[in-house]
Amino acid sequence: MNEAAIQRRPPVVDEVALALQGLRQAGLGTGYDVLVRIDNRSAEAGAPYQLDAARGVLHRRDCRALPKSAPTFALGRVSEEALSRACKRCKPMIEPTQPKTRERADVLFGLVSLVDQFGSVLKERGKDFRQTPEGRRLDTQLTEVYQGLGAREKEVLDVVLATVNDILARLRSIDGALNREEKKEGD
Amino acid sequence: MEASLPWQPDEAVAGRVEALAHTLRATVRDTLEPLVLAWHPSLRERSSAEFNKMLELSTKMTLVGQACAEVLGAPFEARHRRIAALFGGCCFLADSFIDNFGAAVAREYLRRFSELFATGWFEVRNERERLFYIMAARLFAERDVLDPMVRQSVLKLHEAQALDALLRIEPSRTALMSEAQRRILLKRVARDRGGHTIILLTALLAPALPVSLLAGLFAAGSLFMYIDDHGDCFTDRREGRLTYMNQLRRPQRTLHKIVTAHFLCVLATLPSGAGRDILLGTLARYYSTRLEKHRAQRKRAGTAWDVYE
Numbered sequence: 450m451n452e453a454a455i456q457r458r459p460p461v462v463d464e465v466a467l468a469l470q471g472l473r474q475a476g477l478g479t480g481y482d483v484l485v486r487i488d489n490r491s492a493e494a495g496a497p498y499q500l501d502a503a504r505g506v507l508h509r510r511d512c513r514a515l516p517k518s519a520p521t522f523a524l525g526r527v528s529e530e531a532l533s534r535a536c537k538r539c540k541p542m543i544e545p546t547q548p549k550t551r552e553r554a555d556v557l558f559g560l561v562s563l564v565d566q567f568g569s570v571l572k573e574r575g576k577d578f579r580q581t582p583e584g585r586r587l588d589t590q591l592t593e594v595y596q597g598l599g600a601r602e603k604e605v606l607d608v609v610l611a612t613v614n615d616i617l618a619r620l621r622s623i624d625g626a627l628n629r630e631e632k633k634e635g636d
Numbered sequence: 637m638e639a640s641l642p643w644q645p646d647e648a649v650a651g652r653v654e655a656l657a658h659t660l661r662a663t664v665r666d667t668l669e670p671l672v673l674a675w676h677p678s679l680r681e682r683s684s685a686e687f688n689k690m691l692e693l694s695t696k697m698t699l700v701g702q703a704c705a706e707v708l709g710a711p712f713e714a715r716h717r718r719i720a721a722l723f724g725g726c727c728f729l730a731d732s733f734i735d736n737f738g739a740a741v742a743r744e745y746l747r748r749f750s751e752l753f754a755t756g757w758f759e760v761r762n763e764r765e766r767l768f769y770i771m772a773a774r775l776f777a778e779r780d781v782l783d784p785m786v787r788q789s790v791l792k793l794h795e796a797q798a799l800d801a802l803l804r805i806e807p808s809r810t811a812l813m814s815e816a817q818r819r820i821l822l823k824r825v826a827r828d829r830g831g832h833t834i835i836l837l838t839a840l841l842a843p844a845l846p847v848s849l850l851a852g853l854f855a856a857g858s859l860f861m862y863i864d865d866h867g868d869c870f871t872d873r874r875e876g877r878l879t880y881m882n883q884l885r886r887p888q889r890t891l892h893k894i895v896t897a898h899f900l901c902v903l904a905t906l907p908s909g910a911g912r913d914i915l916l917g918t919l920a921r922y923y924s925t926r927l928e929k930h931r932a933q934r935k936r937a938g939t940a941w942d943v944y945e
Contacts, residue, residue, distance in 0.1 A: 463675070466773035467766070473757055484756030487787045502835060503827070503858075505851030505905065520828050520854070522788050531847040 484608060496523035498541055500531070507531050512539035642899045645917040652910075653917040656702065660717065661695045667721040668694060671774075676767035686732075694724025699918055700860070701837050704853060706911025710842040715778065719840050722775040727833065729768040734797065739805035746798045753791060779840050789836035796828035804877045815883075822880035830861025852905030856915055859898040860922065866891045867926030870933040888930065895923055 469484070499508045501519040507527060508515045514536055515521070524531070527543060535541050598606065645653065672680045672687065680687050701720035705712040733745040752758040760766045779786060803809055803825065810818045834857025839845055845853075865872070865881040866888070873882045881887045899916065906912045 460674075462777070463671075463770045463773070466770060467760065470758060470760060470769070474759060482755060485781070486755065487753040487781060487790050488750075489784075489787055490791065493784075493788065500847060500850070502831060502850050502854045505847055505849070505854075507847060518824055520792065520831055522785060522792075525784065528847075534847045 493523035496525045497544060498524040498527050498531075500524055505534050506536050507534050507541050508536045509539040509541045512536055512541075514538040641920060641923075642896055643903060643916050643920075645913070645920050649913045649917045650921070653699070653914060653921055656914065657695060657699055660698045660702070661691065663717050664691055664694045664698055664721040664724065667718050668725050668771075671725075671770060672767060675770050676763040678763065679767070690725060690728040693728045694721045696918075696922075697721070697724035697727065697837060700834065700856075700915065701841050703911050703915035703918060704834065704838040705841050706909065706914065707849060707853070707906050708838070708842045708846065708911070712841070716841050719775060719778050720837065722771050722778070723837055723840060725771045726768065726775060729764065729771070730797070732764075733768070734801045742801050742805055746801060749794055749798075753794060775840070783839070785839045785845055786836070789832060789839050792828070793832040793836050796825060796832055800825050800829055807878075810878070818878075819880060819883050822878060822883060826861045826865055826880045827858040830858040830864075831855075833857050834860070849906060852902045855898045855901040855905070856919060859895060859919055862891060862894050862898075863919070863923050863926045867929040867933075869930060870936075888927070891923075895919075 497510055499510055499512065499515055500506075500522040501508065501515060502522060503520050507524075510523075527541065529543075532541070532543065595603065595606070668691065669680065679690075698717055698720035701716065701723070702712045705716060710716075730749070734742045748758065758765075758769055760769050781787060781790075803822070810821065813821065831854040834853050835845070835850070838853055862881065865879040868879070869882045869887055872879050881891065884890050899919070902912065902916060902919075906915070
């Protein structure tokens with residue numbers, strides 16, 4: 450394969466992204482209503498804080514000093530730094546029991562990094578790893594995280610895990626095909 | 637420049653902005669060109685003017701991205717330049733879907749973007765959409781897209797763009813409004829389009845957005861949009877596109893007031909330093925070049941109000 454052809458070859462990661470969308474068109478993704486949901490407005494509606502981006506002021510939800518036309522962001526939790534910009538009328542304060550969404554997300558991203566690390570031997574290594582003290586600790590932690598998720602988040606996570614096998618299979622298939630092609634060109 | 641601004645770039649800042657724009661343009665090309673060649677080659681081969689326009693927009697985004705990262709004290713390395721370039725490419729293509737193919741197509745794209753953000757599914761139907769999807773997928777792979785600020789910024793920008801498009805393709809939405817009400821609405825739409833663009837770009841680049849810097853960043857983003865709409869005043873009128881700037885009898889005078897007020901806001905809310913200098917230097921440069929564009933368009937098409945009338 451010449452240099453120009455190598456440069457123009459679509460990277461595998463793009464093929465995977467397209468293949469993922471192709472699952473639905475091929476009927477394989479049916480039943481999965483949500484692949485990944487960026488639009489989280491229904492959950493954000495209940496957030497206790499509103500941030501006015503144009504003025505850089507933090508309000509409690511439903512604060513009357515918050516202009517209706519303000520470009521706002523809903524916040525489930527706030528930092529000390531955010532409180533330095535607190536509205537003088539509604540005086541938002543840090544709630545004692547804020548949801549630990551950040552910690553949950555960190556653990557989920559830890560899971561993703563494991564997927565990335567173990568690659569094609571994920572299941573086999575996963576079985577072994579589960580028997581180690583670290584694996585047992587993580588297993589307990591993940592179970593707690595899973596139980597703490599809402600119904601929609603569980604659905605998303607289930608879809609992601611269910612499609613990991615499909616993605617890995619396609620990756621192996623594409624990678625194998627590319628290797629064969631390169632070998633043929635080399636010969 | 638027409639009149640004095642609250643802040644003027646000195647030679648060193650102006651030189652740095654020029655040098656950065658030059659360097660970043662090459663980086664943006666290295667990031668986007670292979671994707672275009674792989675997934676939408678006709679954009680590069682048959683429509684080089686449009687391709688170059690995409691590079692220019694992405695270069696501007698990357699320059700602004702570097703300024704914002706420096707304001708926040710966040711790193712701006714190869715990965716961050718790649719994020720900013722991809723973001724610029726996505727914005728360019730998304731705008732083209734909504735602006736370039738007529739009202740019915742624009743409505744359909746708005747519906748499909750809403751579905752993409754609600755479900756993650758996006759049925760790729762042609763090369764241009766394929767390129768957009770690949771850029772978006774790579775962009776979202778670089779950042780935790782479920783971060784509350786990131787996911788809300790995506791939605792807020794989409795909502796502002798959708799309202800802007802609907803005001804254009806559905807004139808009935810503003811038919812019962814007074815002139816003043818219409819202007820207020822259009823000004824807010826421009827503010828939000830620009831403001832949410834820069835907030836999303838910064839949220840993609842930095843791990844966290846300090847609340848104390850939000851207003852300054854939002855003001856800078858909004859100002860880019862007002863300047864942009866002023867430069868496109870005549871073209872937008874001819875194409876029947878409503879913007880705040882093309883509803884004014886003396887847009888240049890109003891723009892200068894807006895530029896002054898927004899510069900003061902940025903100076904008051906963002907910490908002094910190289911990042912703020914680059915941001916204001918880029919805005920001053922953009923203001924100057926877009927005034928020239930506005931004048932050139934007016935020479936070709938009569939007075940501002942004549943064209944609209």
